[in-house]
Amino acid sequence: MxxxxxxxxxxxxxxxxxxxxxxxxxxxxxxxxxxRDDFNDEVELVARWGSGKYVVDDNTYHRSLKPAIIKAFNGHDSKFTSKCGSNPDFMVDRKGMVYPEPQKSKSSSCPKNKFTLDLGSLIQSFQAPSRSPSPARSPSPGRK
Known part of the structure; x- marks a missing residue:
């Protein structure tokens, strides 16, 4: 052995x-x-997208959430794809405001002040349920 x-x-x-x-x-x-197996069961080591209460794992982001974000931006402005590219990176701030970070060649035609949407509720709809109570995901008693 x-x-x-x-x-x-x-x-x-x-x-x-x-x-x-x-x-x-x-x-x-x-x-x-x-x-090793016990450790892996206890600690989830996954790549994540987003921050704060707007975090999803990378797999969910790339396969499900990102196409939904692109669809929302295309619905907001029909020229989104031509101005920002077909596959821009997206950022989210602590308030749930999502904005694209286009490639350098598209950066002048895709300004953050024109292409920013409040998609916090969309992001949260793609989040997996928490395995433990988290103040970021559950309202405190007395708050609605």
Whole structure:
């Protein structure tokens, strides 16, 4: 059976003095795989688009949300694609205002002040339900 050796380093602060200790730990490949799977189940490491309460994973953004954003902008201005390109990057601010960041060749014809839409509710409709309570997603008692 294959054995792994892992060294755990612990750093502690006691009374203003810094102490460090290292302890080797032996465990089997099966133990390693189990620990890795447990970690991956507990910690979701996914690429994300957006910020604050307007965050979705990259897969949802590229496959579902971005086409919906492009459709909303095309509905707002029929010349959106010709002015900003067929696949611009989009940014969202903390208020849910979405605006395109076009390629440099289109930047002069696609100004932020002309192409900004409030799409916060659209973004939130694509968010996966939270696995734990989050103040950003649930109103506090007394707020509507």
């Amino acid at each position: 294959m054995q792994f050796k892992l060294t755990i380093i612990a750093i502690a602060l006691f009374g203003g003095s810094l102490f460090a200790a290292a302890a080797p730990i032996d465990f089997s490949a099966q133990d390693y795989l189990q620990a």
